[in-house]
Amino acid sequence: MSNKEKHWEKTKGLMIITLIIWFVFGYLIFMFGSDLNTSSFMGYPLAYYMCAQGSIIAFVVLIFWFANRQEKIDEEFGFTEKEDD
Amino acid sequence: MFKGNFIDNLPKIYGTYTGGFIVFIILMAIAEQAGMTAKTIGILFVAFTVCIYALIGYLSRTVQVDAYYVAGRQVPTVFNGMATAADWMSGASFVAMAGGIYFGGYTYMAFLVGWTGGYVLVSSLLAPYLRKFGCYTVPDFIGTRYGGNFARFCAVVVLTLASFTYVTAQINATGTIASRALSIPFELGVWVGLVSILLCSMLGGMRAVTWTQVAQYIVLIIAYLIPVFWISNKSGFGFFPHFMLGEEVARLGELESQFGLVKNAAADVKAAGVPGGLKSIAVSHAGVPEGGMAAWKFISLALCMMVGTASLPHILMRYFTTPSVKAARKSVAWSLFFIALLYTSAPMLATLSKISLIDPNLPTGIIGKPIAEIMQIEWVNAWINVKQAFIADFNGDGVLQLNEWFMRGDVVVLATPEVAGLPYVISGLVAAGGMAAAMSTADGLILAIANALSHDIYYKIIDPKADVRKRLLVARALLIVIGAAGAYIASMRITSILGAVAWAFDFAMSGLFFPLILGVWWKRATRQGAIAGMIAGLASGTAYLIYVYPKFMGNAPWLGIDHLRFGIIGASVCLVVMVVVSLMTEEPDKATQQMVDEVRVPSGKTILGKQH
Numbered sequence: 019m020s021n022k023e024k025h026w027e028k029t030k031g032l033m034i035i036t037l038i039i040w041f042v043f044g045y046l047i048f049m050f051g052s053d054l055n056t057s058s059f060m061g062y063p064l065a066y067y068m069c070a071q072g073s074i075i076a077f078v079v080l081i082f083w084f085a086n087r088q089e090k091i092d093e094e095f096g097f098t099e100k101e102d103d
Numbered sequence: 104m105f106k107g108n109f110i111d112n113l114p115k116i117y118g119t120y121t122g123g124f125i126v127f128i129i130l131m132a133i134a135e136q137a138g139m140t141a142k143t144i145g146i147l148f149v150a151f152t153v154c155i156y157a158l159i160g161y162l163s164r165t166v167q168v169d170a171y172y173v174a175g176r177q178v179p180t181v182f183n184g185m186a187t188a189a190d191w192m193s194g195a196s197f198v199a200m201a202g203g204i205y206f207g208g209y210t211y212m213a214f215l216v217g218w219t220g221g222y223v224l225v226s227s228l229l230a231p232y233l234r235k236f237g238c239y240t241v242p243d244f245i246g247t248r249y250g251g252n253f254a255r256f257c258a259v260v261v262l263t264l265a266s267f268t269y270v271t272a273q274i275n276a277t278g279t280i281a282s283r284a285l286s287i288p289f290e291l292g293v294w295v296g297l298v299s300i301l302l303c304s305m306l307g308g309m310r311a312v313t314w315t316q317v318a319q320y321i322v323l324i325i326a327y328l329i330p331v332f333w334i335s336n337k338s339g340f341g342f343f344p345h346f347m348l349g350e351e352v353a354r355l356g357e358l359e360s361q362f363g364l365v366k367n368a369a370a371d372v373k374a375a376g377v378p379g380g381l382k383s384i385a386v387s388h389a390g391v392p393e394g395g396m397a398a399w400k401f402i403s404l405a406l407c408m409m410v411g412t413a414s415l416p417h418i419l420m421r422y423f424t425t426p427s428v429k430a431a432r433k434s435v436a437w438s439l440f441f442i443a444l445l446y447t448s449a450p451m452l453a454t455l456s457k458i459s460l461i462d463p464n465l466p467t468g469i470i471g472k473p474i475a476e477i478m479q480i481e482w483v484n485a486w487i488n489v490k491q492a493f494i495a496d497f498n499g500d501g502v503l504q505l506n507e508w509f510m511r512g513d514v515v516v517l518a519t520p521e522v523a524g525l526p527y528v529i530s531g532l533v534a535a536g537g538m539a540a541a542m543s544t545a546d547g548l549i550l551a552i553a554n555a556l557s558h559d560i561y562y563k564i565i566d567p568k569a570d571v572r573k574r575l576l577v578a579r580a581l582l583i584v585i586g587a588a589g590a591y592i593a594s595m596r597i598t599s600i601l602g603a604v605a606w607a608f609d610f611a612m613s614g615l616f617f618p619l620i621l622g623v624w625w626k627r628a629t630r631q632g633a634i635a636g637m638i639a640g641l642a643s644g645t646a647y648l649i650y651v652y653p654k655f656m657g658n659a660p661w662l663g664i665d666h667l668r669f670g671i672i673g674a675s676v677c678l679v680v681m682v683v684v685s686l687m688t689e690e691p692d693k694a695t696q697q698m699v700d701e702v703r704v705p706s707g708k709t710i711l712g713k714q715h
Contacts, residue, residue: 022700022703022704025703025704026703029703032227033227033228036223036227037223037224037227040220040223040224040227043220044216044220044223044402044405044409045402045405045406048213048216048398048401048402048405049398049402050398051209051391051397051398051401052391052392052393054391055389055390055391058349060346060349061348061349061350061352061353062348062349062352062389063352063353063356063389063390065209065389065391066209066212066352066388066389066391069209069212069213069215069216069450070212070215070447070450070451071345071447071450073216073219073220074215074216074219074443074446074447075443075447077219077220077222077223077439077443078436078439078440078443080223081222081223081226081432081435081436081439082433082436084223084226084227084432084436085226085429085432085433085435085436088231088432089429089432092429092705092706096706097704097705097706098429098705098706099427099428099429099705099706
């Protein structure tokens with residue numbers, strides 16, 4: 019497998035992990051909204067908290083994490099951009 | 104004062120700007136104490152900020168193609184994040200979102216999840232690859248990846264339909280705010296709004312829009328956060344509302360069961376003469392509705408908004424302006440960070456506003472008090488006079504019940520400062536913030552449409568030999584034409600029959616999501632597949648919308664997929680058709696496959712040249 023193919027395999031892997039986490043915070047937890055609301059976080063009912071703040075914060079952290087991981091992958095295979103590109 | 108080049112000085116420039124704006128707010132507060140009228144303060148706030156944007160727009164004028172279309176691809180990560188956040192957060196987000204949560208509670212908050220989660224798709228599936236491609240517009244990518252003018256043309260059609268649905272609502276919002284702040288008729292307000300919008304974008308295209316959007320973000324976020332924190336502190340709900348309103352949310356639950364959530368019969372509401380668009384609280388604030396259907400409605404709405412986000416051209420094109428692929432990815436993260444500052448505050452504002460109004464133990468509470476007494480309150484009177492609030496004493500006991508208090512959603516943002524007794528300067532600030540939010544989104548949308556028409560239709564299809572001067576002239580002329588068309592439709596006030604902002608997301612996802620994604624992630628995707636997918640997706644989505652929308656055919660939605668969610672049908676059809684047709688046709692040639700390979704690697708030259 020060429021360098022490019024290996025790089026793309028890893029990139030795809032990261033994409034899939036990212037989308038799984040996205041699915042959990044965007045959909046999975048809200049399938050169980052009424053169960054979630056029986057517990058609380060910082061005094062807020064949990065399902066309410068997750069859509070008011072929790073999932074949004076999770077998405078922000080997820081994208082920063084994703085960007086950093088992808089940079090590492092690009093570096094590993096020597097595909098980091100040069101300044102003068 | 105600022106040595107060196109413009110880009111290096113950005114933090115200093117915008118730091119000074121922010122400082123200047125805060126000084127202006129303080130000056131206005133002093134003027135208010137000295138006796139300046141509320142009306143003058145409102146006018147000064149809107150006029151001052153709009154003049155600043157126009158100045159930035161003028162200073163950013165350009166005669167270069169890549170500066171006009173992609174801001175010269177030198178917008179730093181964090182600043183592009185701010186510009187995207189302003190581009191994204193519309194007048195509706197600013198003025199109506201807290202009101203939506205106030206009335207819709209948990210169910211409405213599917214919009215919050217949907218309007219943020221889409222950025223995960225943007226960063227992982229699209230933005231970095233489109234940046235590497237080096238396109239000027241979204242149809243530019245479709246046209247080059249799949250080849251042929253017809254594919255390009257289809258993409259322009261989807262883009263125009265989605266963006267234009269959205270832009271009339273934005274011009275409408277600028278008109279409403281301008282007319283209220285400047286005390287002019289709505290129809291005139293729309294044109295004043297349009298002129299302000301064009302001043303920001305005409306001379307400098309994307310470059311001018313970028314730098315005004317950063318300035319607009321700063322104004323809108325200050326205007327949103329100051330009241331939230333101030334109200335929370337002043338009314339003693341907590342120093343940092345986001346972490347400290349748990350008790351209030353619980354208290355709202357108690358009050359809901361104490362008062363009872365009564366859904367008024369439509370006939371009663373009509374008989375009482377409640378003005379259109381006004382609502383009473385009938386849905387639990389934090390409670391989750393029971394049952395699988397309710398959960399499906401929540402996640403299906405979130406799904407449409409997320410996939411729609413990743414297909415909206417005015418957002419995607421913001422990531423064409425970063426200096427590198429790496430910066431495009433980081434910039435998506437910053438965008439969502441800046442958006443989250445406002446989006447996580449909206450539920451808090453809704454909570455503060457609701458508890459202030461309905462808790463009888465608070466001095467601001469009005470529910471459970473004699474109506475005659477409430478009618479004496481100044482702000483109640485003012486809002487009832489302009490038909491934004493209404494009292495209907497259904498049971499005739501002279502006491503205000505929860506289901507007898509009606510108001511428009513926008514009032515939550517516009518009146519809460521007044522209810523909590525904040526000085527008028529805050530209301531002026533909120534007007535400036537709403538104006539900034541509506542203008543920045545309208546600018547992005549009009550530019551997206553005009554750029555697609557001037558670059559993809561005029562330059563790429565009609566006259567590929569046109570010189571730079573002619574291209575930019577056409578681009579600017581189109582900007583005016585599209586803006587004027589939007590303003591004309593907005594001034595006819597038919598937006599209420601045009602439906603919701605959500606439609607723009609559904610149109611975009613029906614026609615563009617899969618052709619964009621598969622263009623990068625599936626080498627086998629062919630031109631015929633993409634064209635068939637775009638046409639079938641858009642046609643089936645539109646047909647379904649006509650089929651279910653109450654004002655058109657009004658049939659019963661299938662599986663709860665109503666007119667806000669028609670993109671699910673469109674995008675599914677698009678995917679199936681695109682895959683089937685792609686597999687039936689010959690695979691793309693070697694050159695195209697190589698191009699896709701190149702897109703997947705961040706380093707190296709862009710596919711399309713710097714000037715094309």
